[in-house]
Amino acid sequence: MKRFIQTIKNIYKIDELRKRIGYTLGLILIYRFGSYVTIPGVDPQQLLALRNQSSSGLLGLLNMFSGGAFSNASIFALGIMPYISASIVIQLLGMAIPYFQKLQKEGESGRKKINQITRYLTVVITALQAPGYIANLTSQLPATAITPFDPNVTSPSVFFWISSVVVLVSGTMFVMWLGEKITDKGLGNGISLIIMVGIMARLPFALFSELVARMEQKGGGLVLFIVEIAVLVMVVLLCILLVQGTRKIPVQYAKRVVGNKQYGGVRQYIPLKVNAAGVMPIIFAQAIMFLPLTIAGFASSESLQGFAATFTNINGFWYNFTYAILIIVFTYFYTAITVNPNQMAEDMKKNNGFIPGVKPGKKTADFIDSVMSKITFPGSLFLALVAIMPALVRMGGVSTQFAQFYGGTSLLILVGVVLDTLQQIESHLLMRHYEGLTKSGRIKGRSAAGAF
Numbered sequence: 001m002k003r004f005i006q007t008i009k010n011i012y013k014i015d016e017l018r019k020r021i022g023y024t025l026g027l028i029l030i031y032r033f034g035s036y037v038t039i040p041g042v043d044p045q046q047l048l049a050l051r052n053q054s055s056s057g058l059l060g061l062l063n064m065f066s067g068g069a070f071s072n073a074s075i076f077a078l079g080i081m082p083y084i085s086a087s088i089v090i091q092l093l094g095m096a097i098p099y100f101q102k103l104q105k106e107g108e109s110g111r112k113k114i115n116q117i118t119r120y121l122t123v124v125i126t127a128l129q130a131p132g133y134i135a136n137l138t139s140q141l142p143a144t145a146i147t148p149f150d151p152n153v154t155s156p157s158v159f160f161w162i163s164s165v166v167v168l169v170s171g172t173m174f175v176m177w178l179g180e181k182i183t184d185k186g187l188g189n190g191i192s193l194i195i196m197v198g199i200m201a202r203l204p205f206a207l208f209s210e211l212v213a214r215m216e217q218k219g220g221g222l223v224l225f226i227v228e229i230a231v232l233v234m235v236v237l238l239c240i241l242l243v244q245g246t247r248k249i250p251v252q253y254a255k256r257v258v259g260n261k262q263y264g265g266v267r268q269y270i271p272l273k274v275n276a277a278g279v280m281p282i283i284f285a286q287a288i289m290f291l292p293l294t295i296a297g298f299a300s301s302e303s304l305q306g307f308a309a310t311f312t313n314i315n316g317f318w319y320n321f322t323y324a325i326l327i328i329v330f331t332y333f334y335t336a337i338t339v340n341p342n343q344m345a346e347d348m349k350k351n352n353g354f355i356p357g358v359k360p361g362k363k364t365a366d367f368i369d370s371v372m373s374k375i376t377f378p379g380s381l382f383l384a385l386v387a388i389m390p391a392l393v394r395m396g397g398v399s400t401q402f403a404q405f406y407g408g409t410s411l412l413i414l415v416g417v418v419l420d421t422l423q424q425i426e427s428h429l430l431m432r433h434y435e436g437l438t439k440s441g442r443i444k445g446r447s448a449a450g451a452f
Contacts, residue, residue: 007429010429011425011428011429014428014429014432016428017187017425017428017429020185020186020187021186021187023182023185023186023187024182024186024187024188024193027178027181027182027186027190028182028193028194028197030178031067031076031175031178031194031197032067032197032201034069034074034075034076034171034174034175035066035067035068035069035072035074035076035198035201036069036072036074037074037075037076038072038073038074038075039073039074039075039077039137039164039167039168040163040164040167041160041163041164042073042137042141043141044072044073046141046142047071047072047073047141049140049141050071050073050137050140050141051071064198064199064202064404064410066078066079066080066081066198067079067197067198067199067201067202068198068201068202069198073137074171075167075168075170075171076171076172076174076175077133077168077171078126078129078130078133078168078171078172079172079175079194079198080172080175080176080179080191080194080195082122082125082126082129082172083118083122083172083175083176083179083191084191084195085125086118086119086121086122086124086125087118088280088283089121090114090117090118090121094114095337100114119173119176122172122173122176123169123173126168126169126172126173127165127169129168130164130165130168130169131161131165133168134161134164134165134168175194176191178190178194179191179193179194182194187421187424187425188417188420188421188424189417189420192413192416192417192420193417193421195413195417196413196414196417196418199405199410199413199414200414202401202404203405205401206399206401206402206404206405207402209399209401209402210225210228210398210399210401210402211225213399214228224397228393228396228398228402231393231406232405232406235386235389235406235407235411236411236415238382238385238386239386239411239412239414239415240415240419241274241382242274242275242379242382242383242386242412242415243275243412243415243416243419244419245273245274245275245375245379246271246272246273246274247271247272247274247371247375248269248270248271248272249269249270249272249355249368249371250267250268250269250355250356251267251268251269251270251348251353251354251355252266252267252353252354252355252356253266253267253268253351253352253353254352254353254354268353270344272339272368272371272372272375273379274375274376274378274379274382275331275379275382275383276334276335276338276339276372276376276379277330277331277334277335277338277383278412278416279409279412279413279416280330280334281326281327281328281330281331281333281334281380281383282327282383282387282409282412283409284326284330284334285323285326285327285330285387286323286409288326289319289322289323289326314391315391315394315395319391320388320391323384323387323388324384324385324387324388325384327380327383327384327387328380328381328383328384331376331379331380331383331384332373332376332380335372335376339372341364341365341366341368341369341372342365344364344365344368345360345361345362345364345365345368348360348364349361349364355367385407386407386411386412387407388407389406389407390403390404390406390407391403392406393406
């Protein structure tokens with residue numbers, strides 16, 4: 001506790017760090033206020049049906065990422081997810097289209113062009129998603145809830161549709177702008193922080209409701225709640241292991257003399273991430289697992305409907321088994337396309353570096369590929385376990401709302417963002433010769449173990 005208090009004092013002494021933290025908190029506060037500003041023309045008192053609909057399933061996940069803005073019919077209802085979708089699309093295009101590959105190699109100028117294209121794509125995706133959200137909103141609410149100021153109107157007008165789409169697109173772009181400003185002038189990755197705040201906003205309510213539900217039980221309800229918290233702590237530690245886990249490969253640099261100076265002759269280490277894919281395999285697997293739900297909507301035969309029902313039961317064995325297998329497969333796939341052993345071997349060779357006992361060139365690339373395959377296997381198993389953990393704890397009687405915090409993308413994002421932010425704070429402290437947040441002075445964020 002004494003060290004923690006001293007760290008807070010040290011943070012306050014650093015003027016730049018204090019301003020960055022205040023700036024970040026201010027923009028996050030604006031985002032949270034906006035999550036409760038309802039779309040013009042919608043009666044906020046009649047949103048019970050929408051809140052019930054978004055309490056579980058895919059809509060529950062979207063509502064959690066938006067910090068409740070989805071169920072509030074807020075101007076930020078679509079949140080930052082369209083931007084995340086656009087970023088994923090651009091990432092995939094960068095693996096297949098030469099133009100995007102060229103931009104990735106152009107350094108800062110290429111990065112700016114990619115960011116600009118991502119923004120334009122975000123507008124397109126949001127404009128496509130907004131009418132779907134409005135259609136769902138109008139189907140879930142009474143007619144008077146959409147036009148509360150004119151009780152004679154029984155259906156949403158064209159003006160309401162157009163204005164709502166514009167508001168939702170503007171809301172998403174504003175949230176994206178907030179995230180970029182936090183990244184530039186605040187602390188941490190702004191987009192990730194906004195997602196984390198949205199998730200964290202739901203935690204107190206879920207925790208309190210779970211405590212109340214357990215206290216109402218007779219015979220050991222409080223003990224069960226303590227066990228649930230202990231399991232949650234264990235899962236958090238597992239996520240930290242996933243985010244921070246690395247395998248270091250020694251690299252020896254040969255001596256070379258330029259003029260009167262000697263270079264090289266030192267040994268360094270390349271950290272290979274246990275979970276180089278981050279949460280992307282879970283996101284891809286979730287997208288695939290939603291296909292049976294689409295099939296169920298168009299299927300007419302009983303056999304197809306039965307198949308779809310089996311694979312849409314998020315608590316069922318076959319759903320979670322298939323989900324876990326897909327995550328393992330996508331972990332290998334995404335690691336293979338993001339980690340390039342040939343490029344790493346080539347860079348080593350250019351800098352007169354080599355792995356002791358391994359020949360430079362193809363042998364080095366094969367060695368790195370072999371190590372990556374070996375460490376990716378346990379990483380993929382851990383990732384699959386974390387992803388299906390909510391289903392496992394739901395089988396143990398944990399409520400659906402609280403079970404979401406036991407794994408999946410939500411917990412991995414929380415752990416990754418917290419570690420990344422703490423790493424930046426510690427860097428500011430160490431640069432000014434203050435003690436870090438830990439005794440070792442080294443916190444591994446996503447920069448060392450994969451990012452969202």
